[in-house]
């Protein structure tokens with residue numbers, strides 16, 4: 474039996490891991506140990522995903538959150554190393570671009586344990602983003618680089634990664650959307666609770682530091698969404714950090730009169746809110762793609778995106794969050810629009826491909 478140790482800690486990682494962990498459990502010769510760093514720890518940012526997506530409870534919960542990036546990553550490195558020394562896995566699996574990703578990959582490679590990176594090769598080409606630093610470093614030390622898109626594979630080729638290490642598999646988030654997406658209906662759920670009519674509201678999410686930690690950008694986003702709310706209800710599940718930053722900027726109370734601010738929701742409620750929205754406005758990577766999976770137009774409130782193919786195909790409009798009227802304009806232009814019929818994220822079997830490859834290499 475070969476042991477894979479998975480390090481995860483943030484909301485999108487629980488969602489991505491749900492399908493891969495399921496595939497590992499069904500594969501002969503492989504077992505998995507799950508290490509939750511604690512980066513996201515609230516029930517509605519963590520536990521809800523384990524329950525809804527049918528995941529096993531983590532074998533280790535490290536309870537590390539808060540503090541500066543360096544302090545958080547350092548504590549994770551120490552604790553993950555301790556678990557690795559105890560478990561002695563044959564491979565370490567990490568997802569995406571968070572501090573948990575970097576700490577897991579770095580702890581493993583220092584112990585000469587090969588690292589598998591899911592969602593390898595994504596680039597924003599903006600080194601001011603903590604995510605860009607984390608993903609570049611994780612890719613540099615990974616042994617298996619599982620890429621979600623052709624663009625990601627091309628980025629790695631340009632950076633000189635050996636071709637045999639780059640393994641195009643498609644996007645595991647498409648697997649999750651196909652697997653669990655059909656569980657949601659038009660009635661009940663979040664739509665029922667919020668009394669929203671299908672296709673008659675805008676769904677917004679904001680959590681990137683480049684937006685939350687810049688008061689002028691956050692204020693411009695608030696203005697744009699408040700203006701949009703004069704036309705259509707705007708529902709905004711608030712990431713905990715965004716709530717803190719809105720409150721610190723004195724924007725929360727005025728905003729709450731105009732926009733439907735709610736706590737973060739579980740995956741099934743979120744899929745329902747996405748699927749039946751007239752439009753999605755977001756700075757989330759996952760939410761951009763989920764809008765497309767449900768063929769809902771999206772406006773991305775950022776200066777760049779890693780998921781460029783959706784901009785090219787007309788499903789996503791990229792607008793800098795510096796200026797409220799630019800954002801309102803982009804939202805108006807996107808409402809009711811459709812993009813081209815493209816399929817850049819594979820066919821929904823990314824998890825099976827990842828696990829098959831790990832089985833081949835580890836059990837050979």
Ligand code: UDP
Pocket residue numbers: 484485488678680710711736737738739740741743744756757758759760763
């Ligand atoms: N999500 C959720 N509830 C929410 C907001 C987001 O379940 O209130 C899900 C969303 O459907 C997607 C994932 O979280 O699958 C995206 O995570 P996030 O936006 O935190 O991170 P990113 O994708 O930007 O890394």
